[in-house]
Amino acid sequence: MPKNSDPRLRRALQASLFGSTLEFYDYIIFGLAAALVFPKVFFPHSSPTAGLLSAFATFAVGFVARPIGAVIAGHFGDRIGRRRVLLITLFAMGVATGGIGLLPTYDQVGLWAPALLVVCRIVQGLSLGGEWSGSVLLAVEQTSGSRRKGLFGSIPQVGDPLGLLLANGAFAIVKATTSDEAFLAWGWRVPFLLGLVIVAVGMWLRLRVTETPEFEERMATVSEPLKRPLVTLLREQPRNFVLSMGCRLGNDVAFYIVTVFAITYVTHENLMDGSVVLIATMAAAGVGVIVTPLMGVVADRIGLRKLAICGLLALGVGVAAYFPLLNAGQPVLAIAAAVFTSGIAAKAFWAPYAGFMSTLFPPEMRFSGMSFSFQLAGIVGGGIAPFVAVTLLEFTGSSWAITVYGLIAIAISLACVAAVRPYAQQSSADSTTHPKDSPNQNAHPIVKK
Template sequence: MTVTEAPPHPASTIGKRHVPDRRRLRNVVLASLLGATVEWYDFFLYATAASLVFKHVFYPDASAFVGTMLAFATFAVGFVVRPIGGVIFGHVGDRIGRKRTLAVTMVLMGAATALMGALPSAAQIGVAAPILLLVLRIVQGFALGGEWAGAVLLAVEHSPARRRGLFGSIPQIGLAAGLALGTLVFALLQMIFDDAAFQSYGWRIAFALSIVLVVIGFVVRLKVEETPEFAEVDRLAQKSSAPLKDVITPPNTRNTLLGLLARWGEGAAFNTWGVFAITYATGALHLAKVPVLVSVSIAAIVMAVLLPASGLLADRFGPKRIYLIGIAAYGLLVYPVFALFGTANLVWLTVGLVLVFGIVHALFYGAQGTLFASLFPTPVRYTGLSVVYQFSGIWASGLTPLILTALIGVDDGRPWLACAYLVATAAISVAATAAIRNRDLHL
């Protein structure tokens, strides 16, 4: 590892667990949970809007299919930019600390989301509207590139020794809570406004709400201390001078590659059940928008409730084992769940989403943060975690709605080719996770 020279020290304590007081732990839990909720609310609010609104507001001259594809294409751009943000903010987080880096990412995300809500439509300013939307989506992706890893490390590196899995699951709750909040806000606004008013200005209220959430999250994060593990690296002057280089070269190369592949199934799963399912249910199945949004929200709430249980299981049996079992279960359930969707019955749709998204996704997603954080030593952990999560997000997450939409189109509206793709992502992730060696973990 490329690190600056450390001064003499009788016994380095890097990697040793600290025993934080209860007040500091409460602040860490609150900052991790609220911060991640706000960031994911902002990011996935775009996904919900892309499914229901943006094809009409920013691509009104396109057919329904083309408009959906264009909206999902700009959705995917956010994932393409996320690795750039991950590398830059990962470097900053490994050099100046987790806390200050997270403050910057939150402000950027909130500003981009609020501005989306103020964008004129294509009918008002023409082609400039989708171009500005794309620019703001790029800013969103850039900011989120540094958010997830920092939020996980803020929790894990503050955690007591026997509660790493539980604390690592806390930022993951923010993802489920952010998705649930976004879809519920959209559902509420559609009940308040008629279709014309919602398409014109009602949807913008959800984006404006981001300003309030960001202020709350920012204030809470300012109260949190820097993580003890980074503070120790800083004290001993053992920071990496080139974190990205260290992440992609031995001895970290193997863990980086396995982490990239292990995340494929999780990224594909989330964006299938939390994003694509909305378009599929309201388009191909002709179900009403509000009930479908409520169904996704119910599944996301179930996930949020169960994520701490996954963290506790990770503490008991190890995050690798829990993650592997969960990903395998997701692969086994893909075809049965799409069969439930095929009934075009809202009750069965909800049952399927709660099963595969609320329960199974919670099982492996709660263990993911701790598992991936353990792939890297402290001096390069922010960068390593960002590289694994954000680079894999390009193909695992961002392209999933596009791939599934295209495969269903090729299969004359049937979902079975799309299901085969999802099962393949699960198989790849299972194999990669199984190949991770316990002796190579750093937590």
């Protein structure tokens, strides 16, 4: 946390960190459970490959629900403020995550088990739809203009490696302290139930947070909030909206290949014990917790866009080398590959990403723009990455196909980061009113804190 910060700033950064930590904790525990547990617990009568594909398809269902949640959260976040929406999303997230830990198995209730799993995953997706963007805005909107957006934006981004570290740590501890039978019977449920603790702390912090200064300042310049912020954004900022989706693609694909698919790959190919991948991802996460805020400081010095481009170039190197190092079957090389790719290169992009995205849309439509574009990109990026990787391996029998897939995604992101422009450089951002979408008399005014 920044030194000598006032209480309001500290609370906002802490609340943003806990929210993003829970989001990525959920990402990883569901992904790990999909790889290690769900095929046997919820799809026991399928072949190993079919069961794995079914589990990863369930993983992807949550990403499909997220854009819907993003539209809802973004709409109200731009109209009534960030804080209120984030309280609701965090509570719903806790209920859904804890609910997965209490689900019956296929042997107990038959087809109801995978059906209930899908329902919980959909609720997770809806609640998580606006969680990342809301958490980020709690941080980056503490300062006007571009001052310290790199550092402030990197704080919630620490939730990525921190959530990964907690999730892998929880699974590793439970798996190491239980038999295989006990792990499949009840041990896998523990990480999901532990997510309730993070929710409780996050709720306590968010109840003490006030609305963001930048949003309040912007709303003070208009009589009422936009009636349809997302519609206005798609009309006035279509180029930035599309390009912002592409910016995320490469990092997402690389991230989920290294953290979720890799454990399936090394087990399927009999390269090494799956626990090596868990150790590698934990080591990368530990490095990432330190590297991310440092990269935020660097971003404020050299520029958000420049660091994002450097990060994507480094990520391309990491992805190209990842599977050759993994195929060597040496645990040390596997750990080194994960640390560089996920712990350093990816964080050089991820740290400035939040601040960079916040510059693309005006405050009065920023929540809608960031949340909807982020979640749509998640579907074609992280949501289907494990599924695509399994399919490519099944049909080609080669890891090179997966490497090419990752490099193409990174190339798309590089082009988008280079092409996108901050909204302040566009003429449409010069106006503080929107005559084509003026709110009606029944629109709810912004509540000043």
